[in-house]
Amino acid sequence: MRSAIPVYVLTGFLGSGKTTLLSRVLDDAKARGVQPAIVMNEVGEVNVEGQIVDADVPMAELLGGCICCTSKGDLGLELVQLAKQEKPDVIWIESTGIAQPLDVVEGVTEASLYANLMLANVVTVVDARHLLDRLRIGSGKTFRLMKEQIRAADILVLNKRDLVGPTELEELREALETWNPYAAIHAVARAELDPQALYASTSSNGRPRDTLRQQENESEVADQTASEGRFKFAHASEGHAHVNALTYFFDNDIDSVRFEQFLKELPDNVYRAKGIVGFRDTASLFLFQHAYGESDFLRITPQKPVNRVAVFIGEGFSREDLQQRLRELEA
Numbered sequence: 001m002r003s004a005i006p007v008y009v010l011t012g013f014l015g016s017g018k019t020t021l022l023s024r025v026l027d028d029a030k031a032r033g034v035q036p037a038i039v040m041n042e043v044g045e046v047n048v049e050g051q052i053v054d055a056d057v058p059m060a061e062l063l064g065g066c067i068c069c070t071s072k073g074d075l076g077l078e079l080v081q082l083a084k085q086e087k088p089d090v091i092w093i094e095s096t097g098i099a100q101p102l103d104v105v106e107g108v109t110e111a112s113l114y115a116n117l118m119l120a121n122v123v124t125v126v127d128a129r130h131l132l133d134r135l136r137i138g139s140g141k142t143f144r145l146m147k148e149q150i151r152a153a154d155i156l157v158l159n160k161r162d163l164v165g166p167t168e169l170e171e172l173r174e175a176l177e178t179w180n181p182y183a184a185i186h187a188v189a190r191a192e193l194d195p196q197a198l199y200a201s202t203s204s205n206g207r208p209r210d211t212l213r214q215q216e217n218e219s220e221v222a223d224q225t226a227s228e229g230r231f232k233f234a235h236a237s238e239g240h241a242h243v244n245a246l247t248y249f250f251d252n253d254i255d256s257v258r259f260e261q262f263l264k265e266l267p268d269n270v271y272r273a274k275g276i277v278g279f280r281d282t283a284s285l286f287l288f289q290h291a292y293g294e295s296d297f298l299r300i301t302p303q304k305p306v307n308r309v310a311v312f313i314g315e316g317f318s319r320e321d322l323q324q325r326l327r328e329l330e331a
């Protein structure tokens with residue numbers, strides 16, 4: 001019998017660099033002749049990056065909700081279907097930036113009851129700059145979720161090291177080691193690391209998955225504080241109550257300068273924006289990314305028709321205001 005298909009879970013807060021890392025993983029798999037399959041989960045109604053992923057990589061999409069609550073059952077079904085139909089060598093799940101990792105892990109382990117697959121590593125990508133800022137504040141739901149994602153990891157990718165200084169990087173490394181003494185830490189920029197490091201076996205470092213699960217259960221009865229070196233795991237639905245998303249489809253091309261200005265002026269409670277836009281001053285399409293105050297534009301030539309669309313994810317922002325401003329850009 002063929003050995004079980006390893007399933008890797010990629011997690012990390014919104015905009016930390018998960019897709020950047022996944023694209024390296026896919027390139028590496030292609031170069032080595034390994035057939036991957038991916039499951040991409042998005043809070044918005046559209047999988048922006050999924051529209052430009054290589055067509056020969058089987059992909060399941062879970063849209064309009066987070067794996068760890070609204071799409072949890074779907075994750076199991078998609079995994080079983082992918083495993084049986086595509087028979088890939090490896091499956092990567094990119095969860096939303098707001099996913100509670102342990103719920104995703106549970107979805108995978110459940111699926112392994114029905115298909116020949118098994119949970120391999122949980123890889124958490126951490127945005128160095130963002131974590132540092134949250135560390136300074138030292139509380140809040142986002143900070144708690146980041147810590148949960150860090151604690152659940154077998155491998156930690158401390159990304160965006162270009163945005164912090166050496167002393168700050170050391171401070172972050174110490175925090176990661178305190179919260180998760182079991183995971184290997186890779187401090188990188190642009191998720192630049194040898195993807196083979198992600199496949200390293202974790203059984204040898206004795207990472208106690210069961211202990212982690214036990215801690216989660218304990219936390220339901222004990223309200224622990226960060227100062228005690230432990231913290232409370234929020235229940236998934238509570239953790240998401242504050243998150244909202246807007247998906248906006250453009251009917252028209254827009255002006256590039258005004259759009260850049262619009263991104264710069266996005267309110268602080270919009271953590272993440274991404275999409276595909278057409279600009280009036282050029283015939284090309286662009287994939288845009290906006291995370292934690294920084295924007296990127298990449299000219300794309302999709303091999304299939306794509307939507308002109310923008311997705312915004314944040315906490316308690318006014319969807320109506322944003323929609324109005326987007327309509328003005330189209331006028």
Ligand SMILES: Nc1nc2c(ncn2[C@@H]2O[C@H](COP(=O)(O)OP(=O)(O)OP(=O)(O)O)[C@@H](O)[C@H]2O)c(=O)[nH]1
Nearest residue numbers: 014015016017018019020097160189190289291296
């Ligand atoms: N400065 C800097 N920017 C980075 C780095 N890595 C990724 N980015 C940028 O950060 C933005 C978000 O990267 P993604 O890889 O899309 O992040 P993600 O975690 O997949 O985002 P979501 O799926 O929306 O949660 C993009 O604009 C990237 O180009 C890095 O190391 N340094």
